[in-house]
Amino acid sequence: MLEVSHLDAFYGQSHILHAIDLRLAAGESVALLGRNGAGKSTFLKTLLNAGPRGSGQIALDGRPLSTEATHVRARRGLALVPEDRRIFPKLTVAQNIEMGCHAAADGKACYSLDEIIALLPMVGPLVDRLGYQLSGGQQQMVAIARGIVSRPKVLMLDEPAEGLAPVIVDELGDAINRIRRSEGMAMIITEQNLDFARETSDRLYLLDVGEVVFCGSWADFDDRPDLVDRYLAL
Amino acid sequence: MTIARVRPAIFFSLLALLVAGALIVPHVANRGVVFLSGVVAINVVFGIAFNLAFAKAGILSFGNAMFFAVGAYCAGYLITQQNHLPFVVILLAAAGCGGLLALVTGLLALRRASGVYFAVITLAVGALVHVLIMKLNFLGRNDGLVGVNRPIIDLGLVELDLARGDAYYYFIIASCALLVTLMWVLWSNRFGRSLQGVKSDPMRASFLGIDIDRKRLIALVLSGSITALAGAIYAPWAQIVTPELAHWSFSTMPLLFTLLGGSAFFLGPAVGAILFGLLDYATRSLIGISDLLVGGLLLAVVLSVPGGVLGLLGSLLARVRAPSSPRREGRA
Numbered sequence: 291m292l293e294v295s296h297l298d299a300f301y302g303q304s305h306i307l308h309a310i311d312l313r314l315a316a317g318e319s320v321a322l323l324g325r326n327g328a329g330k331s332t333f334l335k336t337l338l339n340a341g342p343r344g345s346g347q348i349a350l351d352g353r354p355l356s357t358e359a360t361h362v363r364a365r366r367g368l369a370l371v372p373e374d375r376r377i378f379p380k381l382t383v384a385q386n387i388e389m390g391c392h393a394a395a396d397g398k399a400c401y402s403l404d405e406i407i408a409l410l411p412m413v414g415p416l417v418d419r420l421g422y423q424l425s426g427g428q429q430q431m432v433a434i435a436r437g438i439v440s441r442p443k444v445l446m447l448d449e450p451a452e453g454l455a456p457v458i459v460d461e462l463g464d465a466i467n468r469i470r471r472s473e474g475m476a477m478i479i480t481e482q483n484l485d486f487a488r489e490t491s492d493r494l495y496l497l498d499v500g501e502v503v504f505c506g507s508w509a510d511f512d513d514r515p516d517l518v519d520r521y522l523a524l
Numbered sequence: 525m526t527i528a529r530v531r532p533a534i535f536f537s538l539l540a541l542l543v544a545g546a547l548i549v550p551h552v553a554n555r556g557v558v559f560l561s562g563v564v565a566i567n568v569v570f571g572i573a574f575n576l577a578f579a580k581a582g583i584l585s586f587g588n589a590m591f592f593a594v595g596a597y598c599a600g601y602l603i604t605q606q607n608h609l610p611f612v613v614i615l616l617a618a619a620g621c622g623g624l625l626a627l628v629t630g631l632l633a634l635r636r637a638s639g640v641y642f643a644v645i646t647l648a649v650g651a652l653v654h655v656l657i658m659k660l661n662f663l664g665r666n667d668g669l670v671g672v673n674r675p676i677i678d679l680g681l682v683e684l685d686l687a688r689g690d691a692y693y694y695f696i697i698a699s700c701a702l703l704v705t706l707m708w709v710l711w712s713n714r715f716g717r718s719l720q721g722v723k724s725d726p727m728r729a730s731f732l733g734i735d736i737d738r739k740r741l742i743a744l745v746l747s748g749s750i751t752a753l754a755g756a757i758y759a760p761w762a763q764i765v766t767p768e769l770a771h772w773s774f775s776t777m778p779l780l781f782t783l784l785g786g787s788a789f790f791l792g793p794a795v796g797a798i799l800f801g802l803l804d805y806a807t808r809s810l811i812g813i814s815d816l817l818v819g820g821l822l823l824a825v826v827l828s829v830p831g832g833v834l835g836l837l838g839s840l841l842a843r844v845r846a847p848s849s850p851r852r853e854g855r856a
Contacts, residue, residue: 340727364733376728378721385717393733
């Protein structure tokens with residue numbers, strides 16, 4: 291479904307990502323792990339052409355994306371929930387979610403608000419609140435709702451559990467798995483929380499200084515305890 | 525700057541109040557005040573159309589006078605030279621010309637520049653339009669177009685003679701109320717919210733599939749078309765169209781109305797235009813120092829109340845409410 295080949299990314303003269311290859315099948319969820327600065331967020335932004343200058347091949351369902359503008363990539367089915375959530379503070383939650391429908395420009399029907407609430411029950415009581423009136427966990431749920439409302443093919447979540455209370459992280463994990471199971475949406479999840487990543491993904495890629503140093507199943511990863519010490523430990 | 529939400533009930537109540545106030549004017553005031561009141565109504569549209577692009581889409585234009593002038597000249601020319609055309613067709617033609625000029629300006633400048641750089645380009649295009657108007661014979665060069673008569677609207681069974689009595693004044697009030705309502709719909713609906721997204725976080729908006737260049741262009745074209753319509757309505761009211769309408773200094777008017785009333789509020793430019801009209805009228809007899817007085821007062825308000833008069837009223841209201849009631853969500 292999503293094929294990324296030899297993807298390089300640059301901020302100005304700085305070479306951030308080095309020949310990244312990644313494959314994602316329909317309905318599959320992969321975790322992207324690595325320390326701060328490993329290039330996880332840069333990878334997601336490069337897929338959407340949103341900041342870094344990228345080179346290499348990106349194809350979704352066999353159609354190349356590499357030369358498309360950000361909004362076209364979003365309309366083709368890539369949705370990003372960024373680390374800072376970027377909720378519009380002066381719009382209500384319902385209006386924030388509705389904004390995500392702009393990505394459904396090719397005639398695909400968006401989820402209704404009721405369908406969104408069925409997938410993310412925590413959003414239900416919030417629909418009339420303004421963006422600035424939400425807690426971090428509530429913002430994360432609304433950002434995910436806004437990300438999925440256009441029924442994207444690939445949902446990319448950038449450190450979704452960061453800064454959230456453990457009970458909210460549990461709810462978030464349940465919500466992500468509910469979306470995976472019932473909607474068959476493919477996902478790329480960047481995380482530093484190993485337990486959360488394990489709970490919400492089928493396999494993983496490990497990044498270090500802009501390069502993929504490991505890719506495989508969680509079982510393969512567990513067979514290599516050195517990886518945690520070398521690439522994830524502080 | 526944050527954009528205030530406008531609830532329908534509050535908007536329509538305020539609009540009804542403004543329209544009622546305007547309809548009373550011919551019964552209680554002299555001809556000069558009626559004329560000024562008509563100009564204020566047109567300025568309300570001029571100001572809100574500017575703010576639709578400025579506050580919602582973040583497009584600062586110093587060239588809105590050119591849209592107004594193009595509308596006024598289009599209507600003036602067609603009324604004086606093609607007087608068989610129905611007035612509605614003339615208004616649509618004027619809106620089309622304003623929209624086309626905005627489209628060309630936007631295509632030329634929006635992708636290349638933003639903020640103050642875009643504003644400077646619109647200033648330059650506006651100056652070019654001003655010079656062109658003064659050079660074209662069929663637009664009357666420096667003299668402009670005179671004898672722009674108030675039209676007769678043929679409704680089939682009935683003819684509406686807008687030249688008779690205060691008929692054209694009532695036409696101005698009705699058409700301006702309609703245009704203000706149209707802009708309120710644009711301000712409040714999904715399109716308006718997407719513009720707000722484009723302005724507050726363009727990167728986030730493009731993540732969500734919004735073509736930010738296209739949205740900004742549409743906002744500018746809408747603003748240009750509606751401003752040109754205001755110009756077209758103005759031409760038969762003044763019965764003369766002169767190149768001063770395209771001068772850069774006239775472009776400061778909608779900006780002034782907006783800053784005076786409060787750019788975060790939909791009706792901010794309307795309040796600004798009304799206050800400006802009142803100030804202008806109150807100082808009309810102070811020959812020589814009238815402009816200085818008006819300018820000084822406006823400068824004082826803009827510097828001391830950055831959120832405009834409505835912003836000041838909003839914060840005073842919040843202070844009064846604060847001790848007795850919990851914080852309310854949003855503003856009207």
